[in-house]
Amino acid sequence: MTPPTMSVLPALHPSATQLPSGPATGLRCRECGATYPLAPEHVCVECFGPLEVDYDLDALRRVTRKSVAAGPPSMWRYVGLLPAGHDEATRVSLGAGMTRLHRADNLGRELGMRRLWVKDDSGNPTHSFKDRVVSVALSAAREFGFTTVACASTGNLANAVAAHAAQANLGSVVLIPADLEAGKVVSTAVYGGTLVAVDGTYDDVNRLCAEIAGELPWAFVNVNLRPYYAEGSKTLGYEVAEQLGWRLPAQVVVPMASGSLLTKVDKAFGEFGTLGLVEPSPYAVFGAQASGCAPISAAFRAGHDVVTPVRPATIAKSLAIGNPADGGYALDSVRRTGGAVADVPDEEIVAGIRLLASTEGIFAETAGGVTVATLRRLLDGGLLDPAVETVLLNTGDGLKTLDAVAPVVGPTATIAPSLEAFRKAGLA
Numbered sequence: 238m239t240p241p242t243m244s245v246l247p248a249l250h251p252s253a254t255q256l257p258s259g260p261a262t263g264l265r266c267r268e269c270g271a272t273y274p275l276a277p278e279h280v281c282v283e284c285f286g287p288l289e290v291d292y293d294l295d296a297l298r299r300v301t302r303k304s305v306a307a308g309p310p311s312m313w314r315y316v317g318l319l320p321a322g323h324d325e326a327t328r329v330s331l332g333a334g335m336t337r338l339h340r341a342d343n344l345g346r347e348l349g350m351r352r353l354w355v356k357d358d359s360g361n362p363t364h365s366f367k368d369r370v371v372s373v374a375l376s377a378a379r380e381f382g383f384t385t386v387a388c389a390s391t392g393n394l395a396n397a398v399a400a401h402a403a404q405a406n407l408g409s410v411v412l413i414p415a416d417l418e419a420g421k422v423v424s425t426a427v428y429g430g431t432l433v434a435v436d437g438t439y440d441d442v443n444r445l446c447a448e449i450a451g452e453l454p455w456a457f458v459n460v461n462l463r464p465y466y467a468e469g470s471k472t473l474g475y476e477v478a479e480q481l482g483w484r485l486p487a488q489v490v491v492p493m494a495s496g497s498l499l500t501k502v503d504k505a506f507g508e509f510g511t512l513g514l515v516e517p518s519p520y521a522v523f524g525a526q527a528s529g530c531a532p533i534s535a536a537f538r539a540g541h542d543v544v545t546p547v548r549p550a551t552i553a554k555s556l557a558i559g560n561p562a563d564g565g566y567a568l569d570s571v572r573r574t575g576g577a578v579a580d581v582p583d584e585e586i587v588a589g590i591r592l593l594a595s596t597e598g599i600f601a602e603t604a605g606g607v608t609v610a611t612l613r614r615l616l617d618g619g620l621l622d623p624a625v626e627t628v629l630l631n632t633g634d635g636l637k638t639l640d641a642v643a644p645v646v647g648p649t650a651t652i653a654p655s656l657e658a659f660r661k662a663g664l665a
Contacts, residue, residue, distance in 0.1 A: 260296035261320035264288040264464055267566070275320070277381050277456060279463040287562065288464050290320045297512055302483060305514075310335050312369050312472035318508065319472075320465050321377035329375035329405045333368035334472055336360040338480040341629070343596035348613060352626040354486070356477055357599055363400045363424070364634035365393035365555075365602075366473055366498065371401050371458060373469035378456035384408060385455045389446040391439050391494065391555045392421030393633055398458060399428035410455065412442050418554060420637045438549055440560045463562075470498045474505025477628055483515050487625035490523045490612050492604040492632055493533055493578070494558040496567030499524050502630075503570040522570050523621060524578035525611030527551040527603075531580035533564045538578075542568060552583045552641045553603040555633060577620040585610040590635060590642055600635035608632075 264273040268286030279288050300317040308314030312334025313322060322328040336358050345353035358366040371394065378386050385408035388398045395411045402409035409430030413422070414437060426432050435442045443459075450460045458466045478485055485506050491499040503522050510517035526534045529551025536544045544564030549557035561567070571578055581589070586603055589610030594600050601609070608629055615621035635642070652658040659665060 259320060259323040260292045260317060261290050262293050263291045265291040277377075277383075277461045279461055290464050290468055292318075292320075294511075297508070300512065300514070302514060305479065312372065312469070312476075315472050315475050318475070319373055320468050321373050321380055324380070327376060327379040328372075329379060329401050329407075330372050331362035331368060331401060331404055333361045333372050335476060338477060338628070339597065339599065341597050344593060344609075347592065347596055348616060348623070350616070350623045350627060354477075354481075354626070354628045355593070355597060355599060355631055356473065356480075356628055357631045358473065359599070359601065359605075359631060359634035363393070363396040364637065365397065366470070366630075366632040367393040367397040368401070369472050370394075370466045370469035371397040374456070374458035374462045374466035375401050375405060375407065377462055377465040378407070378458070379405065381456065383454070383456035385410065385453075386458060387411065387446065387449070387455045388458045389413075389439065389443040389460075390425075391557055392417050392425075392637065393555055394459065395425040395432070396421060396637075399425045399430045399432070402430055403428040412446055414439055414442055414554075416554075418638050418640060420639060421554075424637065439558050440546070443558075467497050467501060467563075470501035471505040471508070473498070473630065474502035475509065477502075478506065478509050478515050481626075481628075485509070485515055485518050485520045486628045487519070488521050488523065488576075488621060488627040490525055490608055490615070490621075490627065490629045492556055492608045492630065493524045493526050493561070493567060494556040494604075495561045496524070496533055496563035496565075498630075498632070499567045500563055500570050503574065520574060521576040521621075522574045523576040523611075523615060524567055524571055525608045526578065526580040527553040527556050527586060527607050528580045528582045529553070530557045530559055532559060533561055533567055534578045534580040536564065537568055537571065544568070551586075552638075553586055553607050554638075555602060555604045556607060577615060579611050579614045579618070579620070581607060581610040581614055585614075587642055587645060589613070591646070593631070594635070599631060601631045602633035602635050602638040603641050604633055605631040605635070606641070 266281035266286045269284040339355045341353045361368040387410040415434040450457045509515045530549035546560035586606040590606035650662040
């Protein structure tokens with residue numbers, strides 16, 4: 238299918254220079270500390286480091302357990318801790334968040350763990366955690382005056398951007414690797430935006446998006462809006478703490494592509510402790526990668542602080558980012574909290590998907606298989622304590638990656654429509 242030309246999509250130069258009133262005060266470079274006003278920017282002009290949102294701590298302290306409980310049953314109950322979406326008239330939301338925290342006793346017994354939970358974000362509107370980051374990013378895009386939103390994606394982000402843009406009456410341009418899983422391609426195209434398949438890896442697609450962002454006045458959620466986009470991931474960590482009864486788990490296992498989700502879950506736990514929303518307590522953050530794309534895991538194993546890019550070759554396409562933007566920061570989070578990073582090959586990823594499905598009735602996409610299999614590997618290596626409370630993050634729905642398990646699952650038997658055939662098959 239030939240996509241429509243990009244010129245047919247509406248796009249205006251941003252007319253807003255500041256976000257509506259909220260706790261965000263500006264942007265700060267994560268490397269040199271240089272500060273900037275709130276704007277659709279993501280790179281420091283002083284040192285080329287990444288920018289992140291800076292907050293007024295006094296404004297954050299206005300958030301209480303009571304104010305959170307009085308909010309909507311979605312991620313927007315934490316709006317007082319987010320950089321955008323404070324004006325409901327411009328907020329973009331499909332109701333993401335407050336997904337279930339599932340007590341995984343069967344899986345725990347299988348793995349020899351005492352208290353294991355699965356935070357199941359496949360229950361979000363487009364069936365992945367990316368609905369969280371997109372909801373914040375598109376709210377910011379509207380507030381800055383953009384009318385076209387765009388992204389580079391390995392699949393889940395594409396689904397979320399296309400769906401949220403459709404609901405918000407924004408134009409969308411989504412760029413994906415041409416070899417993406419068919420389910421993710423269809424579940425992006427169905428929303429009617431422009432979908433561009435690129436012959437190359439995600440890193441090739443991301444570089445192209447950075448070039449386009451320099452030419453056209455579009456809101457690229459993971460380029461010029463990345464500081465706001467990334468903050469949406471904090472809500473996953475907030476929910477885990479709230480759903481555990483306003484306390485932190487001792488261990489959390491997080492799948493890693495860019496590494497951003499892991500750093501933001503760590504940030505969420507830290508913020509809740511600083512603000513007095515939970516009793517500060519030690520916790521360890523663990524990272525999970527596919528062996529076919531494991532640059533952060535390789536750096537951790539080698540004791541390096543710098544992540545060396547790789548070329549992805551794995552069935553876990555949603556994690557196939559060979560040059561992870563937040564890899565170094567993820568390593569910092571893991572080491573500071575006393576966690577670890579490991580990776581698993583494709584056959585163990587498939588086994589992890591099947592194990593979670595057969596023990597807990599949760600069908601995870603390949604990223605979930607990576608997380609389950611890595612949890613087992615961390616346990617076997619003595620890197621993760623089986624006796625303390627642990628939360629595993631499932632970030633997407635297995636219906637998006639059917640090709641990964643289709644070769645190894647199917648009918649137990651195929652029989653004629655008769656009781657005799659049923660008995661002969663040994664099913665009774």
